[in-house]
Amino acid sequence: MDLAAGQSPVLELRGISCAYEPNRPAVEQITLTVHQGEILCLLGPSGCGKTTILRAIAGFERITDGSISLSGRLVSSRDVMVPTEQRHIGMVFQEYALFPHLRVEKNIAFGLSHLSRPQQKAIVDDLLTLTGLRGLEHRYPHELSGGQQQRVALARALALRPVLLLLDEPFSNLDPDMASRMRQDLHALLRQTKTTAILVTHDHDEAFSMADRVAVLNRGRLEQFDTPEAIYHVPTTPFVADFVGQADFISGVVTNDVVTSEIGEFPNTQHLATGTSVVVMIRPDDIHIVPTKGADAHILARQFKGSENVYTIQLPSGQIVHSSESSLSIYQVGTAIALRVVATHTVLFPQPLESSGKKDPGHGNAPPP
Numbered sequence: 001m002d003l004a005a006g007q008s009p010v011l012e013l014r015g016i017s018c019a020y021e022p023n024r025p026a027v028e029q030i031t032l033t034v035h036q037g038e039i040l041c042l043l044g045p046s047g048c049g050k051t052t053i054l055r056a057i058a059g060f061e062r063i064t065d066g067s068i069s070l071s072g073r074l075v076s077s078r079d080v081m082v083p084t085e086q087r088h089i090g091m092v093f094q095e096y097a098l099f100p101h102l103r104v105e106k107n108i109a110f111g112l113s114h115l116s117r118p119q120q121k122a123i124v125d126d127l128l129t130l131t132g133l134r135g136l137e138h139r140y141p142h143e144l145s146g147g148q149q150q151r152v153a154l155a156r157a158l159a160l161r162p163v164l165l166l167l168d169e170p171f172s173n174l175d176p177d178m179a180s181r182m183r184q185d186l187h188a189l190l191r192q193t194k195t196t197a198i199l200v201t202h203d204h205d206e207a208f209s210m211a212d213r214v215a216v217l218n219r220g221r222l223e224q225f226d227t228p229e230a231i232y233h234v235p236t237t238p239f240v241a242d243f244v245g246q247a248d249f250i251s252g253v254v255t256n257d258v259v260t261s262e263i264g265e266f267p268n269t270q271h272l273a274t275g276t277s278v279v280v281m282i283r284p285d286d287i288h289i290v291p292t293k294g295a296d297a298h299i300l301a302r303q304f305k306g307s308e309n310v311y312t313i314q315l316p317s318g319q320i321v322h323s324s325e326s327s328l329s330i331y332q333v334g335t336a337i338a339l340r341v342v343a344t345h346t347v348l349f350p351q352p353l354e355s356s357g358k359k360d361p362g363h364g365n366a367p368p369p
């Protein structure tokens with residue numbers, strides 16, 4: 001679905017920077033747009049600047065450079081700072097920040113005092129149904145589960161019909177099952193209400209399942225801004241490749257317009273000159289194993305993950321790669337194997353690989369320098 005076609009953006013960030021201390025920017029030169037009805041995820045490791053960007057959009061944080069426009073109106077620049085209450089933004093945080101002394105229906109109606117009682121009731125009724133809270137309207141927050149409290153926080157934010165809804169790690173206080181259900185429900189609710197939303201998360205699965213587009217951040221900078229599929233299959237930096245899923249990096253060299261590596265040949269997608277040293281990024285789902293007597297590669301370990309087995313494989317050079325097989329494909333550690341590489345996209349990076357600031361040092365597998 002091309003949500004952007006023919007529409008001006010609801011939100012436009014142009015080269016924004018923010019600093020909490022002089023000359024130490026927390027985020028730098030961020031440019032991105034969000035269109036009507038679109039769900040954007042800001043994804044990145046702790047401290048990369050996700051919350052700072054959200055706070056700048058909400059008008060809690062000044063920007064030191066660039067501009068922020070909402071529905072075509074300039075709301076932040078070095079000289080302009082439109083107050084939060086004039087931005088018509090809804091917010092849902094990790095802590096649901098409900099009013100403990102107010103029942104569910106009053107919490108939802110909290111910002112609606114400018115409307116008549118019947119108008120308030122109509123909106124609250126609608127939202128109770130939409131968020132699945134019907135029957136709980138007379139309870140106090142402490143009489144609700146975490147998931148139900150989060151729904152009240154959502155309903156309260158949506159009651160004001162914000163032009164943009166900001167969600168800061170909204171599922172982080174929920175257990176995994178509840179978080180997964182809430183993700184699906186939230187996605188359906190945002191679509192149903194045609195709400196434009198920005199969701200902050202450090203969980204790539206969450207970003208992929210929720211977002212139309214994902215902005216991957218690293219150390220205050222935007223590394224890639226694209227669809228979830230492009231971010232996963234065609235990452236533009238080693239950091240993104242490694243942060244959004246398991247990735248192995250295999251040395252190769254361009255010869256006769258193909259990249260030759262220890263696990264086979266790949267297209268020279270970047271048209272690099274013969275002799276250029278590169279690194280090929282491979283995902284476990286690109287590699288399949290075929291037990292083969294006398295083969296040089298062998299299985300070092302198997303990790304059962306329920307729906308798949310992830311095998312750690314050692315190549316003759318000592319390089320480690322990973323292969324994802326079905327949950328029923330079980331091979332013993334030590335089995336000699338041949339590799340079948342079926343990469344739908346070839347992703348090449350310059351050699352040597354730049355430092356990727358990995359989230360987990362044991363996670364990927366960079367080649368030796």
Ligand SMILES: Nc1ncnc2c1ncn2[C@@H]1O[C@H](COP(=O)(O)OP(=O)(O)OP(=O)(O)O)[C@@H](O)[C@H]1O
Pocket residue numbers: 020021026044045046047048049050051052053202
């Ligand atoms: N009030 C503050 N004063 C000084 N530095 C701050 C302040 N808030 C955040 N920072 C710094 O700004 C940078 C970005 O922080 P931010 O909270 O935006 O990151 P984040 O990606 O949201 O992290 P997390 O996922 O841990 O919430 C970090 O280096 C952080 O230490």
